[in-house]
Amino acid sequence: MTRVVVLAGGYGGAKLSHGLTLLAEAPGSDLELSVIVNTGDDLELHGLLVCPDLDTVMYTLAGLANEATGWGVRDETWSAREMLERYGQETWFGLGDRDIATHLVRSKLMRGGARLTEVEAELTSALGVGAHLLPMTDDIVRTHLRTDEGWLPFQDYFVRRHHADDVHEVHIHGIEHAEVTHEALHAIAAADRILIAPSNPFVSVGPILSVPGMLDALLVAPAPIVAVSPIIGGTAVRGPADRMFVTLGGESSALGVACHYVERYPGLLDGIVIDEVDADKADAIASLGLAVRTAQTLMQSDDDRRELASTTLSFAQALSG
Amino acid sequence: MTRVVVLAGGYGGAKLSHGLTLLAEAPGSDLELSVIVNTGDDLELHGLLVCPDLDTVMYTLAGLANEATGWGVRDETWSAREMLERYGQETWFGLGDRDIATHLVRSKLMRGGARLTEVEAELTSALGVGAHLLPMTDDIVRTHLRTDEGWLPFQDYFVRRHHADDVHEVHIHGIEHAEVTHEALHAIAAADRILIAPSNPFVSVGPILSVPGMLDALLVAPAPIVAVSPIIGGTAVRGPADRMFVTLGGESSALGVACHYVERYPGLLDGIVIDEVDADKADAIASLGLAVRTAQTLMQSDDDRRELASTTLSFAQALSG
Numbered sequence: 001m002t003r004v005v006v007l008a009g010g011y012g013g014a015k016l017s018h019g020l021t022l023l024a025e026a027p028g029s030d031l032e033l034s035v036i037v038n039t040g041d042d043l044e045l046h047g048l049l050v051c052p053d054l055d056t057v058m059y060t061l062a063g064l065a066n067e068a069t070g071w072g073v074r075d076e077t078w079s080a081r082e083m084l085e086r087y088g089q090e091t092w093f094g095l096g097d098r099d100i101a102t103h104l105v106r107s108k109l110m111r112g113g114a115r116l117t118e119v120e121a122e123l124t125s126a127l128g129v130g131a132h133l134l135p136m137t138d139d140i141v142r143t144h145l146r147t148d149e150g151w152l153p154f155q156d157y158f159v160r161r162h163h164a165d166d167v168h169e170v171h172i173h174g175i176e177h178a179e180v181t182h183e184a185l186h187a188i189a190a191a192d193r194i195l196i197a198p199s200n201p202f203v204s205v206g207p208i209l210s211v212p213g214m215l216d217a218l219l220v221a222p223a224p225i226v227a228v229s230p231i232i233g234g235t236a237v238r239g240p241a242d243r244m245f246v247t248l249g250g251e252s253s254a255l256g257v258a259c260h261y262v263e264r265y266p267g268l269l270d271g272i273v274i275d276e277v278d279a280d281k282a283d284a285i286a287s288l289g290l291a292v293r294t295a296q297t298l299m300q301s302d303d304d305r306r307e308l309a310s311t312t313l314s315f316a317q318a319l320s321g
Numbered sequence: 322m323t324r325v326v327v328l329a330g331g332y333g334g335a336k337l338s339h340g341l342t343l344l345a346e347a348p349g350s351d352l353e354l355s356v357i358v359n360t361g362d363d364l365e366l367h368g369l370l371v372c373p374d375l376d377t378v379m380y381t382l383a384g385l386a387n388e389a390t391g392w393g394v395r396d397e398t399w400s401a402r403e404m405l406e407r408y409g410q411e412t413w414f415g416l417g418d419r420d421i422a423t424h425l426v427r428s429k430l431m432r433g434g435a436r437l438t439e440v441e442a443e444l445t446s447a448l449g450v451g452a453h454l455l456p457m458t459d460d461i462v463r464t465h466l467r468t469d470e471g472w473l474p475f476q477d478y479f480v481r482r483h484h485a486d487d488v489h490e491v492h493i494h495g496i497e498h499a500e501v502t503h504e505a506l507h508a509i510a511a512a513d514r515i516l517i518a519p520s521n522p523f524v525s526v527g528p529i530l531s532v533p534g535m536l537d538a539l540l541v542a543p544a545p546i547v548a549v550s551p552i553i554g555g556t557a558v559r560g561p562a563d564r565m566f567v568t569l570g571g572e573s574s575a576l577g578v579a580c581h582y583v584e585r586y587p588g589l590l591d592g593i594v595i596d597e598v599d600a601d602k603a604d605a606i607a608s609l610g611l612a613v614r615t616a617q618t619l620m621q622s623d624d625d626r627r628e629l630a631s632t633t634l635s636f637a638q639a640l641s642g
Binding site for chain 1: 432
């Protein structure tokens with residue numbers, strides 16, 4: 001059994017996790033995958049608990065993701081949204097009809113007293129997802145961003161305002177009282193390899209690492225920890241990570257990603273996978289004390305995902321022991 | 322201003338109420354309509370409060386009703402239901418995607434502390450419904466039916482088991498602690514005419530009349546009270562009212578309807594509208610002390626609805642003062 005843990009946000013986290021499940025599904029594979037997912041982006045809409053990152057990972061691993069949009073369910077319909085508009089409800093965060101079913105089941109289970117971790121286990125099991133989806137915490141935490149417009153809840157910034165604002169500060173409401181789950185702690189302690197997905201370091205991976213107990217667990221974990229850079233050739237594949245490097249300090253480059261992790265979380269990373277186009281940064285990154293592997297990191301096809309997952313895993317394996 | 326109050330269940334209540342709103346919308350009309358609606362059929366599904374009778378009346382008055390099914394919203398989609406099935410949820414009570422939006426808004430408002438009456442005012446206003454939709458109570462009451470299979474919640478009997486069971490007894494859980502709303506009391510006291518829709522006397526009108534305070538308010542109301550028979554030629558237009566007359570005592574006929582109201586609620590009715598095909602019952606009904614009007618009571622077209630509403634109103638007017 002090779003136990004792999006991935007720390008993941010939504011988009012990049014879902015793709016790398018999908019590559020890993022493709023490996024896990026190969027004949028003879030002994031790979032067991034746990035994905036620890038950011039919940040700082042979660043929100044309440046129409047009385048329902050919506051967990052965008054968890055859902056993006058789940059739908060992707062279940063083969064239900066809408067590849068065109070990068071979020072939501074494929075073959076989606078929007079009837080409820082139309083009707084919600086008639087009722088004068090805010091619909092800037094688009095809940096598709098199939099997606100709503102997920103939030104209905106989740107919200108009902110949680111009102112019944114289930115922990116989010118238990119809920120996700122039930123949802124993913126029903127959709128035939130083999131990987132363990134582990135919320136970073138069962139407690140309610142919410143990422144807020146300070147912009148020129150003041151503090152904004154994450155989805156207000158990201159969806160309603162199309163992440164157009166400069167971000168000057170990140171605060172995760174409730175994080176000081178949050179606890180890492182025993183499922184996440186167990187997965188980290190038992191892991192043979194730990195990967196940090198090419199997710200936004202500030203608002204996807206950052207919240208995960210800020211859950212009290214999470215970083216300590218990672219620092220003492222026996223497994224090597226390898227990150228995949230979400231910045232390719234200076235820009236983010238998707239989302240505002242590149243602009244955040246500018247406004248939050250640092251450099252929007254593979255080197256900037258490496259510096260960010262090394263400076264903020266000393267001793268966390270053993271290595272980093274950067275894109276081939278960033279090969280010129282390898283020496284500078286190595287001088288930070290990190291092992292470096294270059295690879296084709298843009299995950300467009302299933303083959304891309306599988307290939308990057310395989311490369312990252314073997315890189316981590318080479319760093320273990 | 323002619324203030325009309327209708328006591329209504331879902332199907333027949335919606336159609337007669339629709340006929341009345343068609344009259345109200347006519348140029349020069351001074352008709353103001355309040356519909357007091359049965360809530361004994363309400364249920365919780367997927368954590369949402371669903372009010373089938375209120376919704377059928379609302380969708381019908383808003384011009385959104387699915388005329389083919391007699392319930393739900395037209396141009397409906399069923400994506401959430403498909404997904405709920407994937408999650409292993411019970412889906413025997415079909416919630417369409419547009420319909421779910423209604424329940425989401427209602428449930429959110431109620432969790433925020435709104436009374437059901439306030440919620441319905443907001444929903445109907447958003448959909449441009451001019452009539453006042455008044456739940457018979459803001460308290461939670463639930464109709465249960467004793468069958469050969471034991472006691473069944475109403476929708477289990479009606480939808481899940483297709484109202485195939487014989488009904489031996491009706492009990493409305495919570496009714497002893499329920500209160501009639503001040504909005505319903507006010508509408509009744511101020512009414513110029515009060516109509517009882519051609520709804521099931523046992524499980525639609527019965528629950529309304531059993532809310533503590535409702536019957537007393539009706540008995541002292543100055544307005545004439547006229548019922549429309551839901552039984553035409555011995556059978557119910559829709560649903561199990563005819564079979565209930567057999568198993569709960571009485572006769573499935575226009576005369577049976579009149580007897581039911583006269584015996585159970587002495588002094589309530591001033592008159593009854595029966596179908597032309599039941600004209601042979603008129604004398605027997607008159608001997609019970611009720612005024613009788615025959616009319617074409619099957620409401621297939623909008624014209625049918627308007628015509629029956631008009632006939633019933635003028636019949637009531639003739640009985641007033």
